[in-house]
Amino acid sequence: MNATTMNSMQRTLTTLGQQEPDRVPLFLLTTLHGAKELGMSIEDYYARAENVIEGQLRLLKKYRADCLYGFFYASIEVEAWGGSTIYLPDGPPLCGAPIIQRPEDIDTLKAPDVATAPCLQRVFAAIRGLKAAVGDTVPIIGVAISPFSLPIMQMGFDKYIELLYEQPERFEKLMAANIAFSVAWSNAQLAAGATAICYFDPMSSTTNIPRELYLKTGQQVAKRAIAQIKGPTATHMASGRCLPIMADIADTGTAVVGVSGLEDLGELKAAANKRVSLLGNLNGIEMRRWTPEQAEAAVKCAIARAGRGGGLLLGDNHGEIPWQVPDEVLLAIGDAVERWGRYPLDWVEEYLAVT
Numbered sequence: 001m002n003a004t005t006m007n008s009m010q011r012t013l014t015t016l017g018q019q020e021p022d023r024v025p026l027f028l029l030t031t032l033h034g035a036k037e038l039g040m041s042i043e044d045y046y047a048r049a050e051n052v053i054e055g056q057l058r059l060l061k062k063y064r065a066d067c068l069y070g071f072f073y074a075s076i077e078v079e080a081w082g083g084s085t086i087y088l089p090d091g092p093p094l095c096g097a098p099i100i101q102r103p104e105d106i107d108t109l110k111a112p113d114v115a116t117a118p119c120l121q122r123v124f125a126a127i128r129g130l131k132a133a134v135g136d137t138v139p140i141i142g143v144a145i146s147p148f149s150l151p152i153m154q155m156g157f158d159k160y161i162e163l164l165y166e167q168p169e170r171f172e173k174l175m176a177a178n179i180a181f182s183v184a185w186s187n188a189q190l191a192a193g194a195t196a197i198c199y200f201d202p203m204s205s206t207t208n209i210p211r212e213l214y215l216k217t218g219q220q221v222a223k224r225a226i227a228q229i230k231g232p233t234a235t236h237m238a239s240g241r242c243l244p245i246m247a248d249i250a251d252t253g254t255a256v257v258g259v260s261g262l263e264d265l266g267e268l269k270a271a272a273n274k275r276v277s278l279l280g281n282l283n284g285i286e287m288r289r290w291t292p293e294q295a296e297a298a299v300k301c302a303i304a305r306a307g308r309g310g311g312l313l314l315g316d317n318h319g320e321i322p323w324q325v326p327d328e329v330l331l332a333i334g335d336a337v338e339r340w341g342r343y344p345l346d347w348v349e350e351y352l353a354v355t
Contacts, residue, residue, distance in 0.1 A: 004022055006021050006022045007137045007138070008066035008067065008137060008138040009137055009138060009139055011023065012025045012066055012067070012139050014310065015277060015311060015313060016255060016256070016277050016310075016311075017310065018274045018277070018309060018311050019309075019310045020308075020309065020344065021310065021343065022342065022343060023337065023338070023341040023342045024313075024314050024337060024341035024343075025066040025067075025312075025313050025314065026064065026065045026066050026313075026314050026315070026333070027065065027067045027279060027313045027314065027315035028063050028065040028067075028315060028333065028334075029069050029071070029141075029316060029319050029320055030056075030059045030065075030069065030321045030330070031069060031071055031072070031073070031092070031320050031321070032092065032320075032322075032323040033055075033059055033321060033323070033325075034051070034052060034054075034055020034059060035051075035055065036323070037058050038054060038055055038058075042088065042089070042090075042091075042323075043087040043093075046072050046073065046122070048122070049122045049123070049125035050129070052070075052122075053129035053130055053133070056069060056126075056130060057134075060138065062331075063330050063333070063334050064337075064338070065334070066138065066139070066313075067139045068130045068134065068138055068139070068140045069141050069143075070123060070126055070127045070130065070140055070141060070143065070189060070194055071142075071198070071319075071320070072123055072126075073085070073092050074092070074093075074095075074145055074153065074200070075095040075096075076093075076120070076123065077144075077145050077150065077185070078095050078150075078153050078154060079119040080112045080114065080117035080119055080181075081111075082099055082112075083095060083096055083097070083098075083099045083153075083154075084096030084097065090323045090324065091323055092320060092323075098154060098159075099154055099155075100174075101155075103159070103170050106163075106174045107173065109174065109177050110177060111177045111178070111180040111184070112181065114185045114188050115188070120185065120188070123142075123189065124188060124189065127140060127142060127189055127192040127193045127194050128193055131192070131193025132193075139195040139196065140194050141195065141196055141197075141198050141234075142186065142189030142190065142192075142197045142198065143189075143197065143200065144182045144185050144189070144198075144199055144200070145200050146182065146199050146200060146201035146218075146222065147178030147179045147181070147182045147221050147225055148178075148217065148218040148221040148222065149200060149201050149202055149203040150178050150181075151174060151203075152202075154174075160203075164209075175221050179224055179225050179228075182225055183225055183228040186199075186229045186230075186231075186233075187228075187229060187230050187231075190229075190230055194231070195231070195232075196231055196232040196234060196255070196256075197229055197231060197232070197233045197234070198233075198234045198236050198319065199222070199225075199226065199229075199233045199234065199236065199254065200238055200319060201218060201222065201235055201237065201238075202237055202238035202239070203218060204218035204219070204222070204235075204237070204240075204242075204245070204249075205237045205238075205240025205241055205242055205260075206241045206242065207237075207240035207241045208240060211245050214245055214248065215248060219248055219249075219252060222235065222252040222254070223251075223252050226252050226253045232255045232256075233253075233255060233256075234254065234255060234256035234258060235249055235252065235256070235257050235258065236257075236279065237257070237258055238258070238318055238319050239260050239261070239284075239317050239318045240260055241260050241262055241263055242257060242259060242260065242268075243263045243267060246268065246271035246276070247275070249276065250272070250276045254276060256276060256278070257272065257276050257277075257279065258278075258279040258280055258315075258319055259278050259280040259317065260317050261280065261282065261283035261284075261317035265278070265280070265281050265301075265302055265305040265306045266305040266306060268280075268281070269305065269311065269312070272311065274309075274311060277311040277312065277313060278311060279313045279315050280313075280315055280316070281302065281316075281317040282298055282299070282315065282316045282317060282333070283316070283317055284316040284317060284318045284321055284322050284325065285322065287316065287321070287325045288324040288329075290329050291329075292328055292329065292331075292332035295332035295333050295336060296332055296333075296336040296339075296340075299314065299336035299341075300340045302314055303337075303340050303341055303345065304345070304348045304351045304352055304355075307341065307348070308348060314337060
């Protein structure tokens with residue numbers, strides 16, 4: 001295949017195969033910018049699948065990215081369990097009151113039916129619409145909050161930590177219900193046309209729990225869930241650190257790890273050891289204040305640190321570009337990938353020698 005003819009899917013698959021495509025794939029995980037592009041409020045934008053389809057297709061073309069993102073907002077999963085969502089004018093929607101008020105509520109908790117939950121049908125419709133528009137030329141990324149991280153929204157972080165340490169039997173009951181939901185939710189998105197599932201698992205990050213606890217809990221949950229998901233997964237730490245557990249994450253069977261801007265991308269690439277590819281690690285918070293020149297410098301640095309030999313999907317470090325990041329920065333990122341991401345990366349040795 002002539003490298004210059006690669007489409008986004010070919011480029012991505014080559015990269016995931018630890019080979020060098022025509023250029024580094026750009027995975028700009030834009031969500032809220034779709035509402036901005038259509039001149040709508042965030043709440044109105046997510047009310048109809050057609051809005052998300054149009055928004056994603058416009059952003060794909062505008063920013064020259066290599067993926068479409070079927071993600072709406074995290075609390076849509078809690079809505080399926082009977083929870084509520086609080087909409088903000090300039091940020092991602094938030095969860096309302098926890099659906100688990102007391103640990104005893106877990107004893108009668110049952111996973112919702114993804115086929116009948118009204119809020120989830122909008123996501124399926126959006127994925128189907130995106131698939132109809134691009135076929136197999138562009139990866140479509142679905143999202144599932146990991147069964148291990150979902151309780152942060154279901155019951156609150158503090159109560160979940162207490163459950164994790166103090167009530168192992170109830171923890172296991174909650175994991176069983178959450179695994180059933182997350183697997184069904186993931187597989188339904190794949191059936192609708194998603195190429196892969198982004199398995200958000202920030203609770204497993206060493207930012208939140210020590211490796212020893214992860215090996216007993218989050219890793220075991222991930223192994224159980226990922227084994228039942230009928231497509232590739234990308235485990236995302238949502239800005240959390242993962243360098244000490246990179247090999248452990250690879251052991252779960254995932255294909256990609258979304259990594260933090262707080263860790264060195266070169267060290268992460270070495271730790272991945274071609275067992276998994278990396279997604280990241282541009283700092284989305286800092287991105288709000290970047291100039292176009294700073295955006296180019298960040299892209300160039302990331303590619304130099306981890307682009308050689310494939311295995312890098314360039315994107316932000318959290319899994320969602322903040323509303324406040326201006327167009328000029330996102331356009332500059334696309335320009336920089338075109339300039340510095342073309343293989344072979346014959347400029348890298350000289351760059352690393354002076355930085």
